[in-house]
Amino acid sequence: MFKIPFLDLPPLRGAAGTVRLPGSKSISNRVLLLAALSEGRTVVRDLLASDDTAVMLEALRALGCGVVQEGDTVSIVGLGGNLLAKQAKLFLGNAGTAMRPLTAALAVLAATQGGSFEVSGVPRMHERPIGDLVDALRGLGCAIDDLGNPGYPPLRLHGPSPLALDTPVRVRGDVSSQFLTALLLALPLVATRDIRIEVIGELISKPYIEITLALLARFGIAVRREGWEAFVIPAGSKYRSPGEVFVEGDASSASYFVALGAIAATDTPLRIEGVGRESLQGDVRFIEAAAAMGAEVQAGPNWLEVRRGAWPLKGITLDCNHIPDAAMTLAVMALYAHGPTTLTNIASWRVKETDRIAAMATELRKLGATVDEGPDWIRVQPLAHWQAAAIHTYDDHRVAMCFSLAAFNGLVTPAAVPVRILEPHCVAKTFPDYFETLFATVTADAADIPVITIDGPTASGKGTLADEVGKALGYGVLDSGALYRVAGLAARRAGVDLDDGDAVAALVPGLDLRFQDGHIFLGSEDVSARLRAEATGLLASQVAVHPQVRSALHQLQLSFRRLPGLVADGRDMGTALFPDAPLKIFLTASAATRAERRYKQLISKGIPANIEGLREDLEARDERDKNRATSPLAPAQDALLLDNSALGIEESVTQVLDWWQQRRPF
Ligand SMILES: Nc1ncnc2c1ncn2[C@@H]1O[C@H](COP(=O)(O)OP(=O)(O)OP(=O)(O)O)[C@@H](O)[C@H]1O
């Protein structure tokens, strides 16, 4: 996950490959609660690992459920309808799928068994309405105290108190379908007689109720339904664990990749695994909307394949009540359409993680789009003149994910612009690895992928600076010196004469090199520590003088230019490898400072060192690196000089990030 203040997406051009979706959030949290309410053990496989499931699991632990997690499999030993803990304070983050059902379940359990439970969340959760559910539960006889603003969390649920099960429980269905879901999940716990739930108003997001009913059936509860107006939990209903449940992929998350296929899969289709025509989730119907906009979609039982059909896309007018979450993706697809796109019946957007109608309108306008909005609709015009924009994400995962699609603007305008996604880690709510998955399936022109080069003499701090800048921007890092070190080490081990450029270069194609988690493997050997030895640095400097060796390593170095960007350190990054880099730094420090730094570095690793000897070695290395014929150590003409003799690491990093920001269009 990119835990950084912003992530810059360079212009993206194509898409292909296979995406394996994370588990569905809606199914994951429902199944966890159902397993917790059932008797016995339920093994839940392919569970979504995200913020919302994490708070649910934590709540279940606090309630006394046995929870054992191994990767994406969780084993839950349920309560069998009996409260083990009679008191708990549950923090539920911003997870509506945890807040609403847990409120209902704990309210009825406290009413029948006694107890006191507090449910709370992040500030935005305390702005998301729950009053209609609370009213329904109070009507049933549950004791619920408002701990903040009436109608909103936090709440205290306590008991015992008598429940009036003989009169229908009435709940509004036109604000959030989660209120009805919450009652459907909770009332089987107290079904000593038939319990009737009546929906007031037009029920929205009906497909989510279908998910609830299907999962209830898997856990032994056969709800009787009268259209979408009334539901009856039969007397004697009792949760029974099915033993094992597989969570299907998240259909709302699929929408970004369906859109990606529609926009950018021009050669081969993009394959999406985890959802398909047999999916329980209503958001799978997003494919119909995407097809109406021009996508070519093939669907198997649990997979989709999507490629570009009509181009530009076609503007549509669509009632999106059945796909409220995925519909946000349509609003960004609309930028690539011919004609306006109008999405209606989306009032629920206003009470989600943020006011999504306002958020989408504001951020689309930042890109230059013309957008109109109403209480429950939004209209987006196609965009011809794109502006680079920093997209505010409102702690809303879906805003972050759907705006990543704006980075394909280069497909419709010659003047492609990058897109900055602020607080990209908000995707952790449902799809922590969203951007990594995106980068694995999209292509960009190498020239569009930004590179920051940091060249300079040994021990000036290039590697340290490159690592920190890379971390701050979410960019990859190329330590080019390590490649020369590997070549030197391999030559020495093979007994090759280091002055024989052809012989050393001939070794390079056969090097079995692997880069993993900051370590470098040569074959199966982790050579990272060996490479950093001073002696290996000298070997590297010797083999680096040969043009044949430099050219043998050239392509490998270029291959590090990958999304979303690169920080490359070495001697010739700005002059020979990446002459088009938008920011080039030449990093220096006095020889005395560098020798002292290297001395401290070695001593801290328990390696004996002599400061005078180190200084002599590094000066000798500087001389060789500066005076060789091919790609000598020298600042690029357009490099910025940074002498960090008197600067700490943080100050150097701040300086480089400032220079970088000055070059960005945001
Ligand atoms: N600005 C700085 N102030 C103080 N110490 C620093 C600074 N920058 C780097 N260092 C320290 O100096 C040592 C050498 O830094 P680093 O290994 O990053 O240099 P380098 O230029 O990459 O060296 P080489 O060319 O040999 O790979 C490290 O211990 C690092 O922590």
Ligand SMILES: Nc1ccn([C@H]2C[C@H](O)[C@@H](COP(=O)(O)O)O2)c(=O)n1
């Ligand atoms: N781009 C590069 C990187 C490194 N070298 C040579 C010269 C150095 O002395 C040696 C080791 O580099 P270090 O790990 O200290 O950065 O490799 C080069 O010629 N060109």
